[in-house]
Amino acid sequence: MRRKQVLQGNIIVAKAALAARCNFFAGYPITPSSEIAQFMSRELPRMGYDFIQMEDEIASLGACIGASLSGRKVLTATSGPGFSLMQEHLGMAVMAEIPLVIVNVMRGGPSTGLPTKPSQSDIMQARWGTHGDHPIIALYPAFADEIYSETIRAFNLSEKFWNPVIILLDEVLAKAHEDIELPRKNDIHIYKEKIHRIKDLNIYDREIGENPPRVDFFKGYPIHIDGLEHDKHGWPTSDPETVNKMQTLRMQKIYHYLDEIVKFKEYYMEDAEIMIFSFGVSARSSLAAVKMAREQGIKVGLFQALTIWPFPKIPLKERFKQIKKVLTVELNMGQTKYEIERISLDDVEKKALLRANGIPFTPNEVLDKIREF
């Protein structure tokens, strides 16, 4: 039997990243994510790889882009204020289709906000933080084992779809030490892409819905990578037809594979009359509340989103066919609440438990809200 370990959430992320063969980290210290950088600064150099602390978060993600284009698997970790600075390069990575993984250990905001307190208020920033229409994948683990598995999944998805993937982590989960049984090396699935030989330097040439091919950059072909809207060669263009095609290609590479990307967990949902929609640390409070409510005979279940972007729209719509009462529990002033409102019909009674003062919900608070139905 595998030995259980007691590890901090941040360290679980770092260990999972190494298991996923991450071999480059560029970052900038910020509470509450610094342990990830510290762990990587110790481990990567002795494996023969590089860790670098850059001059700011903009440069951190910039260095990640450079390393990723050179063929490395890259990670950076930050928190709200740093994530705000990274939005510029996040957009460039989406546009030029560069794989990278960003961990955002969320803290209270806006601005420097509440540096040592948890918050779930960067959800919309993860979706729409960088300007322009763009596809994005954001994962949201809630338990120690999920932090490990979702980090590995983040690398796999970013490599497969050539898109940045964001891991949203709650401050309490990042700082808490929990027991975890790490999986064996052989049990970890790591996505390995085929390296396509590039014909005629058409690096972005593909059919709608197809995965982008792996780019053989810096091999002297010579390839051009651009942050401007580009054609199939990567050369800047503003031809409306080409722009339309490229926009569609980028969006559809994600939306054609929703089954694979969207992951969620359900608890006590078989006969539920009330559904709680939650994620991260709030999902853990909610799960405890669901168990308490079940003891009292209240038929309530929990829908825990593991993939927060793209939003689990299709499975939720399916649930709303039977369940007519939904409670959204999130540590912010109301963000996914509006997504739920968008996808549920008027016949669904909607309530939300919201708070953004840096204190996570207790199960009793969630239970009291359930009783309000």
Add this chain to the structure above:
Amino acid sequence: MVQQRTNPLRKYIRNRKLPHFFCPGCGCGQILNYFLKAVDDLQLDFKKIITIGGVGCTARIPIYLNTDSLHGVHGRTLAWATGIKLYRPDLKVVIFAGDGDLVSIGGNHFLHASRRNLDVTVILVNNFNFAMTGGQVAPTTPFNSVTMTTPYGSKENTIDVCKLAVSAGATYVSRWSTAKPIQTVKSIKKALQHKGFSLVEILSQCPTNFGRYALRTGDPEKVLEWIKNRSISKTKAEKLNEHELKDKFILGEFIDKKRPVFQGTTLFKEEDN
């Protein structure tokens, strides 16, 4: 019969990207030529060069070069170069940046790349203004110049990029102008062969914007004349006092020394040669 001859440097150009987008009389075309001349003279392997540009007129140069090239957001060229260079130290990284790109929005990255002595070559084209956006004030715009955002004259002091680079730790720094092709090509050659952070600042004419607004002439020759009149060689400058050097551009090599280059943090790297 007239024999058709093509420029021997055309082999380094992405022909399908021509014609280029530079204004008539712009210095960027000259600098493109100087760079290619330097590469050709040194017989460098063009497949082992990466050219990088951020945003700006100068930053467009990599689009026309038939190398692996990267062209992205404003001012972050040195950040990408750091990531590239750590994994591919065998490649020569050349950054084309304007004054706004390098020392305005990218000033922080410039300081730290110099400090680290990152092994890249930066070709800074200083045309004294933000040209692509239509001629606004830059950190290099001379005091009291009229630009599109300083209609009553700029009230800010300028930055001496070469001095800044030297004090931050760059190991090869020189300044020339488009009016000095021979020295510029020689300097680019030295920079390309230099191991460490090398900066070649080239003062360049922007007749369309800086010329028309600040100098009240759209004539490239007159703008170049203005640069020439204000330029003074380093040896001559050494004999002059601070007052006499006011508003002068000192041309020459400011530093050429060896210092260990940044090789990342890995414990498995060969010694610096």
